[in-house]
Amino acid sequence: MAEPRRNVTPQIPQQQPVQPREHGLIYNLVWGWPWKLVGMILASLFLSLIVEYIGIAFFWPEMGAAHSQQVMTTEMGYLSSDFTRSLLLSEPSVTVTHWITFAYQWAFVDSGFVGWVQSMYESEMNSGNEISRQLKSASGWLAGYLQQYLLASVWVAVVTLIRVTILTLSIPLFMLVIAVAVVEGLGRRDLRRYGAGYESSFLYHRAKRLIKPAVYIPAMAYLSWPSAVYPNLLLLPAAIMLGLAITVTTASFKKYL
Numbered sequence: 001m002a003e004p005r006r007n008v009t010p011q012i013p014q015q016q017p018v019q020p021r022e023h024g025l026i027y028n029l030v031w032g033w034p035w036k037l038v039g040m041i042l043a044s045l046f047l048s049l050i051v052e053y054i055g056i057a058f059f060w061p062e063m064g065a066a067h068s069q070q071v072m073t074t075e076m077g078y079l080s081s082d083f084t085r086s087l088l089l090s091e092p093s094v095t096v097t098h099w100i101t102f103a104y105q106w107a108f109v110d111s112g113f114v115g116w117v118q119s120m121y122e123s124e125m126n127s128g129n130e131i132s133r134q135l136k137s138a139s140g141w142l143a144g145y146l147q148q149y150l151l152a153s154v155w156v157a158v159v160t161l162i163r164v165t166i167l168t169l170s171i172p173l174f175m176l177v178i179a180v181a182v183v184e185g186l187g188r189r190d191l192r193r194y195g196a197g198y199e200s201s202f203l204y205h206r207a208k209r210l211i212k213p214a215v216y217i218p219a220m221a222y223l224s225w226p227s228a229v230y231p232n233l234l235l236l237p238a239a240i241m242l243g244l245a246i247t248v249t250t251a252s253f254k255k256y257l
Contacts, residue, residue, distance in 0.1 A: 040216065044223035045160045051226045052152050064148035068155035074228035075162045076100075082231070100161055163223050166231050173239055181243040185250025192251065207248035214241040 052068055060067050080097060218238030222229070 040220060041160070041164060041223065044220050045157065047220070047224040048156050048160060048226070049153060051224065052156050053149060055226055056148060056152060065151035065155060068152045068159065071226075071228045072155045072159045072162070075159055075166075078228075078231060079162055079166060100158065100165065103161060160223055163231075167219060167222070167235075170231070170235050173235065174242065177239045177243040178246060181246035182250055185247040185253075188247070188251035189253055201252075201254070204249060204252040204254070207245055207252060210245040211242065211249065214238065214245050 055067065056064055063070075076097070215238070218234055218241070222231070222234045222238075225234075
């Protein structure tokens with residue numbers, strides 16, 4: 001007697017998820033990291049503008065654009081007084097101040113943007129047509145109100161440029177911290193290897209994830225800070241955080257390669 005025929009469902013092999021390809025060091029140096037750096041600067045500039053606009057509307061309406069102009073003057077003083085020597089430039093304060101002045105002159109003055117902003121209020125107040133005479137007070141107030149925001153945008157852009165320059169001149173500090181952290185971490189790793197110490201992959205992966213935030217978060221906080229801030233108040237804690245993260249990452253790396 002023939003056995004009943006069984007329905008056999010073919011098993012479809014499950015496809016393994018394709019992991020994203022990791023790019024090498026050359027690709028990151030040429031294409032990856034520069035665009036990330038530009039994106040971080042633009043995001044910080046956008047955040048600075050939003051904070052400044054909110055401050056003009058709610059926190060310092062009587063100062064207006066003078067607040068950001070005062071911040072720019074103070075930040076320029078920090079650059080001129082504290083960065084007299086650098087490994088990157090012979091006279092960083094003089095050279096960078098000249099670059100910033102040239103960039104401001106070319107981007108805002110020579111282009112006519114500052115002149116247009118300053119003349120916008122006067123043109124509204126001195127207009128002679130019938131509609132402008134009837135709405136003179138309202139249009140004049142609106143023109144003056146918009147003028148404060150436009151001038152604040154100019155000063156915030158200059159402040160961001162000054163702070164980016166200060167971060168660039170601070171690169172040797174972070175390179176020194178990274179070198180010391182790597183040496184310290186390797187020394188602790190050797191002591192753990194030859195002393196039969198406990199190897200914790202949990203600690204390694206958690207410390208490794210803190211390296212990028214230790215760079216990005218202080219940099220964006222410094223670039224977006226709405227008031228004048230002494231650079232060392234943020235740069236030194238950022239360098240310490242980065243050094244600790246790299247030290248723990250290197251020290252907790254696996255014993256055998």
